[in-house]
Amino acid sequence: MRHLMSPLDFTVEELDNLMDLAQDIEKNPKKYAHACDGKKLATLFFEPSTRTRLSHEAAMLNLGGSVLGFSSADSSSATKGETVADTIRMISCYANICAMRHPKEGAALVASEHSIPVINAGDGGHQHPTQTLTDLLTIRSLKGHLDNITIGLCGDLKFGRTVHSLIHALVRYKNVKFILISPEELRVPSYIRNDVLDKEHAQYEEVVRLEDALPKLDILYMTRVQKERFFNEEDYIRMKDFYVLDAQKMELAPKDMYVLHPLPRVNEIAVEVDDDPRAAYFAQAQYGVYIRMALILTLLEIEV
Numbered sequence: 001m002r003h004l005m006s007p008l009d010f011t012v013e014e015l016d017n018l019m020d021l022a023q024d025i026e027k028n029p030k031k032y033a034h035a036c037d038g039k040k041l042a043t044l045f046f047e048p049s050t051r052t053r054l055s056h057e058a059a060m061l062n063l064g065g066s067v068l069g070f071s072s073a074d075s076s077s078a079t080k081g082e083t084v085a086d087t088i089r090m091i092s093c094y095a096n097i098c099a100m101r102h103p104k105e106g107a108a109l110v111a112s113e114h115s116i117p118v119i120n121a122g123d124g125g126h127q128h129p130t131q132t133l134t135d136l137l138t139i140r141s142l143k144g145h146l147d148n149i150t151i152g153l154c155g156d157l158k159f160g161r162t163v164h165s166l167i168h169a170l171v172r173y174k175n176v177k178f179i180l181i182s183p184e185e186l187r188v189p190s191y192i193r194n195d196v197l198d199k200e201h202a203q204y205e206e207v208v209r210l211e212d213a214l215p216k217l218d219i220l221y222m223t224r225v226q227k228e229r230f231f232n233e234e235d236y237i238r239m240k241d242f243y244v245l246d247a248q249k250m251e252l253a254p255k256d257m258y259v260l261h262p263l264p265r266v267n268e269i270a271v272e273v274d275d276d277p278r279a280a281y282f283a284q285a286q287y288g289v290y291i292r293m294a295l296i297l298t299l300l301e302i303e304v
């Protein structure tokens, strides 16, 4: 049985196949409308979410399946002290596959030791692999390739799990250059620098000023400062508006650069940027449904 804990659970070739399937789903939705008839997806969200939970649910509904689940730890028996392992044992009696978000790193891995395919929908500050699949599909769809790109990752690179997962995934493609744009306090953790970027001999530089990086980029990946992972409010307030991408800054960017953001945004992208044809973050959310449909089919081993 396969699970998705990390983007590395799929080889580059398997990722290509998954993205091919997602693109076929986008072009021929009717072909897949009954692929999961009679199947159930459980969404177990111990942390808040809009996109990840609802896009998994939309994906399963688009495939003809059904959904059940909870959207906060407070509305589950976790409040009574039930363990993740026991929760997943129960869920495996009710559903064929589950997507789990949990504040603790490794929680989805614990769940995957029990009986149904588990999708890690975000575990603490660690990984967010379905967001990465979404990001890869978005970049491949917009640019036509994942090799030979320069990507700027901007904002909270310390706590941003989407950034960690995306770096893990992109180091496997050829000639990808990373420009890591963050304040000193929010640089990527040393384990990402040493064990991923250095180990894979990736080309990268770390800069503080977004303006310096913008002219060099094919993709700008903006992130919000992760309020929920800060230990003190003062540090968050000092950092939260460090980067604000606005129309004036966009003038520094190439005409064929795209702006991605896993969302939700707070202040880091001004609303005026939404009208720029290079703003791709809402399209990215739509790609998230196609790739999750492809993922559900793949993990349930359903061929159409």
Ligand code: CP
Binding pocket: 048, 049, 050, 051, 052, 053, 131, 262, 263, 264
């Ligand atoms: N991108 C993302 O994970 O959004 P949600 O927190 O709304 O799921």
